[in-house]
Amino acid sequence: MEKRDELDRCDCTVIHEHVVNAVKMKMPPEEDLYDLAELFKVFGDSTRIRILWALSESEMCVCDIAVLLNMTQSAISHQLRVLKQAKLVKNRRDGKVVFYSLDDDHVEHIFEEGLVHINE
Amino acid sequence: MEKRDELDRCDCTVIHEHVVNAVKMKMPPEEDLYDLAELFKVFGDSTRIRILWALSESEMCVCDIAVLLNMTQSAISHQLRVLKQAKLVKNRRDGKVVFYSLDDDHVEHIFEEGLVHINE
DNA sequence: ATGTCATATGAATTCATGTTCATATGTTCA
DNA sequence: TGAACATATGAACATGAATTCATATGACAT
Numbered sequence: 001m002e003k004r005d006e007l008d009r010c011d012c013t014v015i016h017e018h019v020v021n022a023v024k025m026k027m028p029p030e031e032d033l034y035d036l037a038e039l040f041k042v043f044g045d046s047t048r049i050r051i052l053w054a055l056s057e058s059e060m061c062v063c064d065i066a067v068l069l070n071m072t073q074s075a076i077s078h079q080l081r082v083l084k085q086a087k088l089v090k091n092r093r094d095g096k097v098v099f100y101s102l103d104d105d106h107v108e109h110i111f112e113e114g115l116v117h118i119n120e
Numbered sequence: 121m122e123k124r125d126e127l128d129r130c131d132c133t134v135i136h137e138h139v140v141n142a143v144k145m146k147m148p149p150e151e152d153l154y155d156l157a158e159l160f161k162v163f164g165d166s167t168r169i170r171i172l173w174a175l176s177e178s179e180m181c182v183c184d185i186a187v188l189l190n191m192t193q194s195a196i197s198h199q200l201r202v203l204k205q206a207k208l209v210k211n212r213r214d215g216k217v218v219f220y221s222l223d224d225d226h227v228e229h230i231f232e233e234g235l236v237h238i239n240e
Numbered sequence: 241a242t243g244t245c246a247t248a249t250g251a252a253t254t255c256a257t258g259t260t261c262a263t264a265t266g267t268t269c270a
Numbered sequence: 271t272g273a274a275c276a277t278a279t280g281a282a283c284a285t286g287a288a289t290t291c292a293t294a295t296g297a298c299a300t
Contacts, residue, residue, distance in 0.1 A: 012183035012193050013275080015217065020184050023177045027188075033173060034166045036234050041164030045288075046157040053153060057143045062247060063132035064140050068147075073132050075289055077248055082287095087237075096246045096297050097135065106237045113230045114156045117207075133245080165258075182277060195259055197278055202258095216267050216276045 042086045043110065047071065048079050052107055055089060059101040162206045163230065167191065168199050172227055175209060179221040 014020060027033075042048060050069055054060060060068070066076045080100055083089040090103035134140060147153075162168060170189055174180060180188070186196045200220055203209040210223035 012186045014187045015181055015183050015276085019178055019180060020188050023174050023180065024188060026177050027170070027173060032235075032238070033169050035238050036231065037164055037166035037169045039234050039237060040160050040169070044157055044161030044164035046154045047288080049153050049157045049160070050147070053147060054143050057146050058139055060139060060143065061135055063135050063245095066132045067134045068140050068144060072290070073247070074249085074291080078288075081248080093247095093297090096244095098247060104237060106233055110230070110233045110237075111156065113226055113233050114159050115152075117159060117224060117226045117230075118152070118155050135246085167258080183275095192260070193277070194261080194279085197276095198258075201278080213267090213277095216274095218277060 039086065042082060042088065043114075045079075047075070048083060051076070051079060051083065052088065052102070053111070055100060055102050056108055056111075059099050061097045061099050063097075065100070159206065162202060162208065163234075165199075167195070168203060171196070171199060171203065172208065172222070173231070175220060175222050176228055176231075179219050181217045181219050183217075185220070 043052075047069065051065055054065060054068055062073060062076055062080065065080075066073045069076065080089060080091075084091065084103075088102065088104050088107060089100050091098050091100045093099075163172075167189065171185055174185060174188055182193055182196055182200065185200075186193045189196065200209060200211075203220075204211065204223075208222065208224050208227060209220050211218050211220045213219075
């Protein structure tokens with residue numbers, strides 16, 4: 001007995017059913033692809049990219065990042081929250097100041113892969 | 121004579137000026153980081169991720185993709201347009217049918233880097 | 241305790257974008 | 271030429287997200 005609760009949204013005729021079936025078998029679970037998209041979504045904003053790039057050079061506090069990027073402290077703080085939820089940055093507190101740094105070695109790798117594409 | 125047309129958006133005091141200056145020197149040009157974000161933005165949608173993943177398995181026509189992902193032909197077509205503009209897919213016409221395929225070897229590399237992060 | 245500074249956060253606003261709907265383009269076949 | 275099919279596209283709509291503004295929290299100094 002198959003799941004039947006999904007609407008049939010497609011207005012097409014299947015043209016190459018064998019291809020569709022073969023690919024369907026090899027597709028990773030929906031959830032994994034969703035998570036992957038969520039991760040790339042975090043990279044898909046120039047403010048966050050700039051923050052990550054800055055942190056790849058040096059640990060920095062919120063205020064420094066705001067000055068560097070010429071943005072408000074609040075905007076930076078909101079974005080750091082997103083980056084932290086994605087486990088891309090971590091922070092430590094030193095008195096009043098909170099220092100952020102990268103929490104993942106892959107960040108630089110991901111940058112590199114992206115740059116390869118950009119530079120054809 | 122420096123550029124002066126940028127607003128001073130930051131409401132912060134510079135706390136560690138040496139760090140800010142050092143990082144500023146090493147930052148890539150704004151435009152490059154913007155392009156990088158634009159690229160990742162394309163990956164940051166689960167529909168497009170699923171399309172790319174499917175195409176990494178096999179060349180497919182629009183209609184097949186729509187059936188595979190249970191979405192309308194129109195929605196798929198719009199997204200294929202985005203992917204093509206990003207130079208991630210290419211297409212060839214065979215009669216009425218248009219076949220799409222990956223146009224970049226890095227796509228799979230980028231996926232892999234992402235998955236590494238997802239799986240901690 | 242109180243004031244100041246660094247940071248965090250919630251609400252509101254504005255802007256970007258994914259999907260749908262209707263329709264146009266382009267190809268094949270009768 | 272006209273019907274049928276695959277795909278593309280423009281406009282409208284709805285949702286999500288980035289920034290701003292106001293304010294709260296947390297830490298230090300006096």
